[in-house]
Amino acid sequence: MSAGAPSRRTSVRRHADRAEYDRAKVNSILDEGFICHAACSVDGTVWMIPTAYGRDGDRLLLHGAAGNHVLKAASAGAELTVAVTFLDGLVLARSTFNHSLNYRSVIVFGTASEITDPAEKAAALERIVEHMLPGRSAEARPPTPLELTKTRVIALPLDEASAKVRAGGVGDQPEDLGLPVWAGVLPLHLAAGPVLDDDQIRPEGAPRDLPAPASLTQPGRWSRDSA
C-alpha cells in the first residue's frame, strides 16, 4: 500500500480536513521529532514506551535493551502502533467548547522486523544517533560488539502511516465572534537551554576544556532560549 492511499486504519474520519497521507508530510514530522510512543498488545495489555527513534528511508528504526517488553514482542511479530506528536500551541477560543491544541502528529501501524546482522545493526544505531543530533556519530566512540548484543534494533515499515495536523487560528462559531472574550493562539515550541558540559557536571573530572563539538554548534530543531 502506498503512503498516498490511506488504509482502513490510517483513514482519518474525525476532522478529515486535518489528515495528510502525503509521505513528505509524514517524513517531515518524523524527522523533526526526538521521541515516539510505541505500543503493542501482549496478553491483553497494551504496553507503551516513550523512546528515541530514527528514520531510514521508508522504515522507522527503534532500539532498546534486549529485554525490553515492547521491542521483544514486536520482534516476535506483535503489531506495533507508533505515534510522534508535536504540541504547536494552545488555541484559546471565545467558547470553552472550541478550545483546542495546535499539533502535528504521525501514526504508524505495522509489523516490525528485528535487525540482527551486526553491520546492519551498527548502521541502524548510527542512524538513530544521527537522528538525535546530526554529525554526532562521527564524534563519539562507535559501539563494541558486546554493546551491539545488548541492544535490540527493530525496523518498522512506514507503508501504513498518516499525519494529522491542526494549525492556524481560533475556530469559534460565528455567533460567538462578538463576545467580549479575548481569543487567540499561544504558540509553543521546543527550546534548548545552555549546554551543560560533562566536565563541569562530573565532580571528579578535571576540566579538559574540550570545545563544544560541531554537531552542537549547528542549528538544531529547537530555538535557543534566552532563559
Next chain:
Amino acid sequence: MSAGAPSRRTSVRRHADRAEYDRAKVNSILDEGFICHAACSVDGTVWMIPTAYGRDGDRLLLHGAAGNHVLKAASAGAELTVAVTFLDGLVLARSTFNHSLNYRSVIVFGTASEITDPAEKAAALERIVEHMLPGRSAEARPPTPLELTKTRVIALPLDEASAKVRAGGVGDQPEDLGLPVWAGVLPLHLAAGPVLDDDQIRPEGAPRDLPAPASLTQPGRWSRDSA
C-alpha cells in the same frame, strides 16, 4: 492498589533506578503536561490518539468527539494505557552506546468510566480547560447543552500509575572518560512564542483591542522565548 505499591504492570524492570511510584511525582508530571497518548486494543489493532487531558484528584479526565474510536472503546470497557512524556534533554556521551535522553514519563493502566451526568460532565470539561490554562474557563463562554452532547468525557483512575525519570549527566563507562570526545547534556524545554491575537489572525474581524486575559499573563509551564 495504592500508588505506592507497584502492580505487576507498573513495576519497572529495566533501569529500576529510574522508576518512581510515588503519587506526588506522578501528579507533578501529569500536572505539567498538555497532551497524553491514549491507547487501547480493539479487534486486534492498538489504536492510539494524542489528546488533551485534565486531572481531578485521583482521576485522569479525557475528552473528545462522541464518535472517537479510542474514547468509545474505553467507555465500553476496553482497558486504556495512557502516557505523558516530557523530553528534558539530549544526553551526549563519549560513546554512542551511552547516548540517551533525559525525560520524565508517566504510564497509567486502567479501565475508564464515562461521565454522562450533565453537571459532572460540565465540571470535568472545565477541569480540562483549567488544566490547559488556569483561569481560562472563567473567561470563556461555558458549553451549551448541545455542545455537551457532542463531547464524550471519560475518567481513568490513577490507581495503577507509575513514573519513570532519567535526569542528570552523562553515564559513560569509566574507561571512556579519557577519550578526547566532548560529552554533556543539551537541556530541552517547552517555550512559548509571542501570543497571536485572533483579531489579527482573522482577516474579516475588525481589531477590538481586547487586552490579553489574566490567564495568559500569569507564569505558565513554558519559558518566554527570545525568538
